[in-house]
Amino acid sequence: MSDASPALEEVLSRARGLIGQWQDEDCGTPTVKDFCRYAAALNDGEYIRRARALEAAGRPVEAPALFLAATMSWEDGPPEQELRPDGLAQRESPCTHGLPVRQVHGGQSVRLIRPPVAGTRVTAARTVLSARHKRGRSGEFVLLDVRTRFLSGDGGELAAVDETIVVLDAAGGTP
Numbered sequence: 001m002s003d004a005s006p007a008l009e010e011v012l013s014r015a016r017g018l019i020g021q022w023q024d025e026d027c028g029t030p031t032v033k034d035f036c037r038y039a040a041a042l043n044d045g046e047y048i049r050r051a052r053a054l055e056a057a058g059r060p061v062e063a064p065a066l067f068l069a070a071t072m073s074w075e076d077g078p079p080e081q082e083l084r085p086d087g088l089a090q091r092e093s094p095c096t097h098g099l100p101v102r103q104v105h106g107g108q109s110v111r112l113i114r115p116p117v118a119g120t121r122v123t124a125a126r127t128v129l130s131a132r133h134k135r136g137r138s139g140e141f142v143l144l145d146v147r148t149r150f151l152s153g154d155g156g157e158l159a160a161v162d163e164t165i166v167v168l169d170a171a172g173g174t175p
Helices: 006-018 032-041 045-056
Strands: 023-028 101-112 122-136 139-152 157-169
Touching: 006 101, 006 122, 006 139, 006 157, 032 045
Parallel strands: none
Antiparallel strands: 023 122, 101 157, 122 139, 139 157
């Protein structure tokens, strides 16, 4: 990648060093309230009514289908001044800390295995699958393929998300 910008060379180097290394993040223990907040954002009043009825009856409440895949962070979120110039938090920016780059998400595939149940601890395990340098009509970029596996407290897989992140030099164009 000798013709690449130094920032993209560094992203590629960092990413290749992380391939196959899983990093765990404790997602906490989602509640019925968390599930209902997500459903409210989707305007899914029927889910909310059904979930609250199950909760009142003392029965297990499963998360809406894409709850895990749609949650960008398990923390309250960083203050605006701590966001990167592209609007992302550091957690959503693998291999780019301190570099003059920006990113866009280039696609995602989700495999749903079983929904989490309210009150069950969830862990996200994330790894870089690959990192590739590319050149398009408008310039160069790096493609990062990242996998996140969501696991229940007993280690059972709940969902897997494969995503492609496009990393561009901050001064460059879009692919």
